[in-house]
Amino acid sequence: MTAQIQYADVEVGTELPAQTFPVTRATLVQYAGASGDFNPIHWNEKFAKEVGLPDVIAHGMFTMAEAVRVITDWVGDPGAIVEYGCRFTRPVVVPNDDQGATIEVSGKVAAKLDDNTVRVDLTAMSAGQKVLGMSRAVVRLA
Amino acid sequence: MALDQSFVGRSYPPTDPYEVGREKIREFAEAVGDTNPAYTDPEAAKALGYADVIAPPTFVFAITFKAAGQVVQDPQLGLDYGRVVHGDQRFAHRRPVRAGDRLTVTSTIETIKSLAGNDVLEIRGDVHDEAGEHVVTAWTKLVARAADENTAEGEA
Numbered sequence: 001m002t003a004q005i006q007y008a009d010v011e012v013g014t015e016l017p018a019q020t021f022p023v024t025r026a027t028l029v030q031y032a033g034a035s036g037d038f039n040p041i042h043w044n045e046k047f048a049k050e051v052g053l054p055d056v057i058a059h060g061m062f063t064m065a066e067a068v069r070v071i072t073d074w075v076g077d078p079g080a081i082v083e084y085g086c087r088f089t090r091p092v093v094v095p096n097d098d099q100g101a102t103i104e105v106s107g108k109v110a111a112k113l114d115d116n117t118v119r120v121d122l123t124a125m126s127a128g129q130k131v132l133g134m135s136r137a138v139v140r141l142a
Numbered sequence: 143m144a145l146d147q148s149f150v151g152r153s154y155p156p157t158d159p160y161e162v163g164r165e166k167i168r169e170f171a172e173a174v175g176d177t178n179p180a181y182t183d184p185e186a187a188k189a190l191g192y193a194d195v196i197a198p199p200t201f202v203f204a205i206t207f208k209a210a211g212q213v214v215q216d217p218q219l220g221l222d223y224g225r226v227v228h229g230d231q232r233f234a235h236r237r238p239v240r241a242g243d244r245l246t247v248t249s250t251i252e253t254i255k256s257l258a259g260n261d262v263l264e265i266r267g268d269v270h271d272e273a274g275e276h277v278v279t280a281w282t283k284l285v286a287r288a289a290d291e292n293t294a295e296g297e298a
Contacts, residue, residue: 027175031173031174033173034166034174035203036204036208037204037207060228060231061200061203061231062174065176066174066175068198068199069174069176072178072198076190077180078178078181078196078199078238079180079190079192079196081233081238082234083233083234084199084200084232085231085232085233085281086230086231086232087230088228088230088231133230
């Protein structure tokens with residue numbers, strides 16, 4: 001691997017390859033186990049509806065983990081992520097069927113910074129709506 | 143009820159070390175469907191200059207959020223956890239977390255705000271390795287929704 005991206009080769013506006021990530025109820029159960037976040041809103045439909053949600057929703061941290069893959073797959077080295085942040089603006093609603101939901105993520109270089117770093121702004125959509133706000137990362141390039 | 147501003151700046155004792163295991167990293171990477179070999183293959187990680195497999199950028203949240211429990215459950219602070227949603231999240235990495243790390247977290251209340259009746263609490267978790275070197279800092283913003291079911295969306 002080590003598909004290194006050269007700092008000199010990117011410009012403000014450079015687009016990263018977009019990706020679509022599927023998420024089903026099974027995905028959420030697996031993520032709950034791996035992350036230790038067993039909040040029932042992520043697996044129990046009855047509970048989720050009782051607290052006013054339309055249905056079971058994905059963990060915000062799951063969506064955040066998927067979104068950054070657009071960057072880590074682009075640079076190759078996941079350790080190149082210097083900063084990463086986002087706001088959880090809307091839930092990813094995951095119905096109990098074979099399809100589940102999808103999270104569509106795109107990214108583009110928003111600024112070239114010091115020290116061979118760039119800022120990448122990400123857009124994450126599900127069911128036609130933005131699910132993350134201010135989703136951005138600082139990434140060190142070669 | 144608004145949270146007491148005098149808690150801003152309060153730090154909690156460092157947690158006991160959390161030892162990062164290769165298989166825990168693998169489990170996390172599989173759960174997010176990420177096949178980057180740096181997470182599972184020590185040789186691939188070495189080729190990138192790391193001593194062992196590294197963890198995905200958000201992996202450390204499980205550790206810092208557990209540590210933040212000291213704040214969230216502090217009876218003196220009195221946060222109504224049943225009304226809490228995760229508002230936003232930020233990480234600043236000095237280096238990636240890797241297998242074999244023994245990490246301690248020191249949690250500090252960075253800000254307390256009241257917005258439209260919602261309590262907004264930002265907790266900073268400073269993560270250090272066994273040598274005392276800084277590895278990553280995580281900022282977690284929690285929003286305790288007002289009792290009248292105001293939505294936390296769009297909080298600034």
